[in-house]
Amino acid sequence: xxxxxxxxxxxxxxxxxxxxxxxxxxxxxxxxxxxxxxxxxxxxxxxxxxxxxxxxxxxxxxxxxxxxxxxxxxxxxxxxxxxxxxxxxxxxxxxxxxxxxxxxxxxxxxxxxxxxxxxxxxxxxxxxxxxxxxxxxxxxxxxxxxxxxxxxxxxxxxxxxxxxxxxxxxxxxxxxxxxxxxxxxxxxxxxxxxxxxxxxxxxxxxxxxxxxxxxxxxxxxxxxxxxxxxxxxxxxxxxxxxxxxxxxxxxxxxxxxxxxxxxxxxxxxxxxxxxxxxxxxxxxxxxxxxxx
Amino acid sequence: xxxxxxxxxxxxxxxxxxxxxxxxxxxxxxxxxxxxxxxxxxxxxxxxxxxxxxxxxxxxxxxxxxxxxxxxxxxxxxxxxxxxxxxxxxxxxxxxxxxxxxxxxxxxxxxxxxxxxxxxxxxxxxxxxxxxxxxxxxxxxxxxxxxxxxxxxxxxxxxxxxxxxxxxxxxxxxxxxxxxxxxxxxxxxxxxxxxxxxxxxxxxxxxxxxxxxxxxxxxxxxxxxxxxxxxxxxxxxxxxxxxxxxxxxxxxxxxxxxxxxxxxxxxxxxxxxxxxxxxxxxxxxxxxxxxx
Numbered sequence: 177x178x179x180x181x182x183x184x185x186x187x188x189x190x191x192x193x194x195x196x197x198x199x200x201x202x203x204x205x206x207x208x209x210x211x212x213x214x215x216x217x218x219x220x221x222x223x224x225x226x227x228x229x230x231x232x233x234x235x236x237x238x239x240x241x242x243x244x245x246x247x248x249x250x251x252x253x254x255x256x257x258x259x260x261x262x263x264x265x266x267x268x269x270x271x272x273x274x275x276x277x278x279x280x281x282x283x284x285x286x287x288x289x290x291x292x293x294x295x296x297x298x299x300x301x302x303x304x305x306x307x308x309x310x311x312x313x314x315x316x317x318x319x320x321x322x323x324x325x326x327x328x329x330x331x332x333x334x335x336x337x338x339x340x341x342x343x344x345x346x347x348x349x350x351x352x353x354x355x356x357x358x359x360x361x362x363x364x365x366x367x368x369x370x371x372x373x374x375x376x377x378x379x380x381x382x383x384x385x386x387x388x389x390x391x392x393x394x395x396x397x398x399x400x401x402x403x404x405x406x407x408x409x410x411x412x413x414x415x416x417x418x419x420x421x422x423x424x425x426x427x428x429x430x431x432x433x434x435x436x437x438x439x440x441x442x443x444x445x446x447x448x449x450x451x452x453x454x455x456x457x458x459x460x461x462x463x464x465x466x467x468x
Numbered sequence: 469x470x471x472x473x474x475x476x477x478x479x480x481x482x483x484x485x486x487x488x489x490x491x492x493x494x495x496x497x498x499x500x501x502x503x504x505x506x507x508x509x510x511x512x513x514x515x516x517x518x519x520x521x522x523x524x525x526x527x528x529x530x531x532x533x534x535x536x537x538x539x540x541x542x543x544x545x546x547x548x549x550x551x552x553x554x555x556x557x558x559x560x561x562x563x564x565x566x567x568x569x570x571x572x573x574x575x576x577x578x579x580x581x582x583x584x585x586x587x588x589x590x591x592x593x594x595x596x597x598x599x600x601x602x603x604x605x606x607x608x609x610x611x612x613x614x615x616x617x618x619x620x621x622x623x624x625x626x627x628x629x630x631x632x633x634x635x636x637x638x639x640x641x642x643x644x645x646x647x648x649x650x651x652x653x654x655x656x657x658x659x660x661x662x663x664x665x666x667x668x669x670x671x672x673x674x675x676x677x678x679x680x681x682x683x684x685x686x687x688x689x690x691x692x693x694x695x696x697x698x699x700x701x702x703x704x705x706x707x708x709x710x711x712x713x714x715x716x717x718x719x720x721x722x723x724x725x726x727x728x729x730x731x732x733x734x735x736x737x738x739x740x741x742x743x744x745x746x747x748x749x750x751x752x753x754x755x756x757x758x759x760x
Contacts, residue, residue, distance in 0.1 A: 264579060285628070296619050301611070302611040304612070323594060327588050
């Protein structure tokens with residue numbers, strides 16, 4: 177299969193979904209809607225929504241009705257980027273080659289744009305007009321899945337440990353904690369909501385969960401590798417910035433070779449699946465082989 | 469009825485509920501759990517949870533199973549206070565007579581503690597172990613109610629307009645927008661989730677909604693009045709600080725007399741209710757007559 181064409185097709189569908197999920201930029205008060213849109217439509221690859229859709233496909237479901245749920249995952253991802261970039265956090269001026277949200281709209285609006293996007297995810301996930309084909313029980317399970325992955329036992333917890341680790345020597349378990357929580361948890365949840373939607377059986381659900389965990393890890397490992405080897409213009413952010421901040425990475429603990437081998441383990445999780453899991457397989461290869 | 473005893477009893481039950489909803493302070497990573505608890509157990513009056521419970525009682529329901537939902541409302545209220553106090557927002561050093569969250573734990577942790585509390589509300593609202601007695605459909609309606617009230621069409625929207633209005637002349641509709649959104653929306657939602665839980669009929673639901681709207685307004689009007697007339701030690705925050713910042717208030721538009729009369733209108737909404745609505749009535753009187 178042509179993964180680039182698949183990704184382009186899905187990205188287009190997801191962008192159209194997001195366009196309908198968030199209010200027009202002129203909605204009162206406009207500044208918050210402009211700021212949310214500024215970060216939401218900044219060229220993101222929509223990895224989490226695509227993973228949710230591809231996981232549902234792997235488990236044999238048609239996915240049109242899953243789109244608002246997939247969009248909600250991107251709202252949460254975008255909120256986390258806005259808050260991570262804040263001066264009190266990672267203090268980043270650039271994101272995907274453009275000024276970060278707080279650089280463009282100021283800190284107060286950026287904090288509120290993040291709060292607004294996070295909350296909007298749950299507005300979407302509980303909207304009966306958008307989700308009439310999903311049973312209420314399934315919706316509650318999806319909300320639980322996404323909330324736990326985003327909160328103190330997931331993304332927020334990972335970010336806390338990450339900022340506390342800046343300019344400090346950390347051990348390998350701490351590095352793993354940061355990555356499995358800061359990025360891994362929401363990626364795992366993305367795959368799992370796809371599986372929940374498709375009503376995957378127990379074994380499929382466990383295998384997809386494993387895939388989600390390994391995909392999240394692979395994503396981060398490759399990020400670390402690119403930070404060492406990538407080119408600034410390809411990433412659109414400062415190269416070597418992790419090293420500069422004294423951050424430990426997978427390559428610094430395991431070397432480039434072993435790091436790459438670990439990233440490739442993600443494919444093992446899909447052994448029991450047939451052709452329907454090809455998009456998930458190609459997505460994994462895409463994550464492993466990406467250059468930005 | 470003795471509203472002070474009623475409030476003390478409910479506050480006690482809600483505090484015990486909150487104690488069970490949030491992880492122990494030693495949970496890893498401890499700083500975030502300490503920070504969330506620091507703000508959550510800072511002596512809040514638990515107005516929103518009590519309103520939810522009293523509304524359910526007014527509609528004839530026993531309320532033990534509503535407690536986690538009531539607690540979730542307080543998690544969201546607490547998140548909003550933490551983010552409102554941040555240097556980029558209202559830049560407040562004191563809250564209820566104690567240093568604000570960011571003064572004690574730093575800005576990064578305060579932002580994340582707010583994010584964590586907001587997200588935890590939805591973790592709680594979708595937790596089947598905590599809420600087994602509430603139907604999934606009702607839960608989804610409650611989540612929707614609370615999310616919309618907290619987001620860009622509610623609390624976040626109100627805060628955006630509030631910070632944009634600082635040191636500016638605003639008109640009365642803008643003042644009303646700020647208050648009905650920044651504080652009013654979540655108070656209205658609190659009453660409505662109580663009514664949803666109790667499966668209130670259409671007319672009762674509409675009347676309770678009206679009560680929630682008027683109670684939110686009354687709460688804010690009295691806040692404004694106290695800012696003019698109150699004593700610093702009673703409020704635990706800087707007196708006249710709204711005036712200092714050039715903020716327009718209800719008394720500055722309507723005068724003290726007319727402001728007070730509007731606050732008292734909240735009681736009209738309960739005319740169709742019997743004795744079971746006495747706690748809501750007394751709560752309204754308590755809001756109107758409070759001195760801090």
